[in-house]
Amino acid sequence: MTVTIDDDFDLDRIAQSGQCFRWESLPGGAYRIPFRSHCLHIAPLGGEGYELDCTAEEWEGVWKRYFALDENYRAIRAQADPGEDPFLWRACEAQKGLRILRQDPWEVTVSFIISQNRNIPAIKRSVELLCQSCGERLSDRRGGSYYAFPSPEGVAGLSDGDLAACRLGYRDRYVRAAALAACSGALDFDALAGDTEEDAMKALLGLYGVGVKVASCIALFGLHRLNAFPIDTWMRRALAAEYPGGYPFERYSPWNGVFQQYIFAYYRSGGREPPRDKMQ
DNA sequence: AGGCAGGCTTTTA
DNA sequence: TAAAAGCCTGCC
Numbered sequence: 562m563t564v565t566i567d568d569d570f571d572l573d574r575i576a577q578s579g580q581c582f583r584w585e586s587l588p589g590g591a592y593r594i595p596f597r598s599h600c601l602h603i604a605p606l607g608g609e610g611y612e613l614d615c616t617a618e619e620w621e622g623v624w625k626r627y628f629a630l631d632e633n634y635r636a637i638r639a640q641a642d643p644g645e646d647p648f649l650w651r652a653c654e655a656q657k658g659l660r661i662l663r664q665d666p667w668e669v670t671v672s673f674i675i676s677q678n679r680n681i682p683a684i685k686r687s688v689e690l691l692c693q694s695c696g697e698r699l700s701d702r703r704g705g706s707y708y709a710f711p712s713p714e715g716v717a718g719l720s721d722g723d724l725a726a727c728r729l730g731y732r733d734r735y736v737r738a739a740a741l742a743a744c745s746g747a748l749d750f751d752a753l754a755g756d757t758e759e760d761a762m763k764a765l766l767g768l769y770g771v772g773v774k775v776a777s778c779i780a781l782f783g784l785h786r787l788n789a790f791p792i793d794t795w796m797r798r799a800l801a802a803e804y805p806g807g808y809p810f811e812r813y814s815p816w817n818g819v820f821q822q823y824i825f826a827y828y829r830s831g832g833r834e835p836p837r838d839k840m841q
Numbered sequence: 842a843g844g845c846a847g848g849c850t851t852t853t854a
Numbered sequence: 855t856a857a858a859a860g861c862c863t864g865c866c
Binding site for chain 3: 579580673676677678679680681683684731732735769770771772773774775777778791792793794795796825829
């Protein structure tokens with residue numbers, strides 16, 4: 562089936578934004594996107610049109626929510642004023658098409674625990690190895706196979722050796738601890754959904770191996786708390802260079818996390834003063 | 842109590 | 855070799 566999407570929506574930008582690690586790039590700007598037990602092939606047709614391999618029901622019931630198409634990113638971007646904050650405006654213009662997905666919170670939790678002190682290719686590799694080691698092998702609609710992201714039980718059941726084979730390094734005990742917490746109910750994403758931002762952050766920070774940065778990423782990308790504002794090395798550089806007087810959080814609430822993502826992507830793509838030496 | 846240095850696995854460029 | 859969407863522990 563085909564659909565038209567009448568808002569900011571750029572598959573390449575989303576794929577490269579560092580919020581999801583399992584999108585598979587295909588020829589022609591298309592992607593294969595696994596989500597829980599679903600898998601979508603989506604190909605741009607030019608303009609606002611896209612070719613999908615799912616039913617209308619699945620598009621309506623699963624993917625529109627996954628892509629957060631109920632939210633209007635043009636309207637969010639419009640809050641950045643070129644005269645008031647030219648840097649933010651440029652970042653939004655340059656990265657137009659980004660969206661914050663509604664991903665599976667468990668997958669996001671593990672992925673961002675794995676992300677610490679690593680670059681994106683290395684993160685993708687470990688996540689994929691983890692999926693292959695204990696995720697369910699499923700078929701997409703084109704006869705291809707893929708591995709679902711494993712359940713907490715699946716991860717908790719891995720031997721030391723199998724977990725080590727995922728090349729998680731010192732993070733392997735963090736991942737195992739998160740799996741045990743999710744199995745025991747100590748980590749309950751449904752409960753977190755009803756919490757205040759502060760309580761949700763507090764609960765996430767209680768996980769072994771989860772600090773402020775990773776907890777913020779889980780809140781933003783896993784719990785869809787669009788005001789959560791992860792600060793990594795890139796954001797630290799961007800804030801120091803562009804907002805020496807402090808970032809105006811009040812001004813952009815409750816969309817701080819969205820603007821954070823524009824700034825992060827803009828900076829990482831070389832839009833501003835890359836780290837002293839070279840870029841990718 | 843709260844801040845800071847050092848260490849940690851592995852990959853990437 | 856330094857840096858990578860950092861965090862934990864021990865010391866002060």
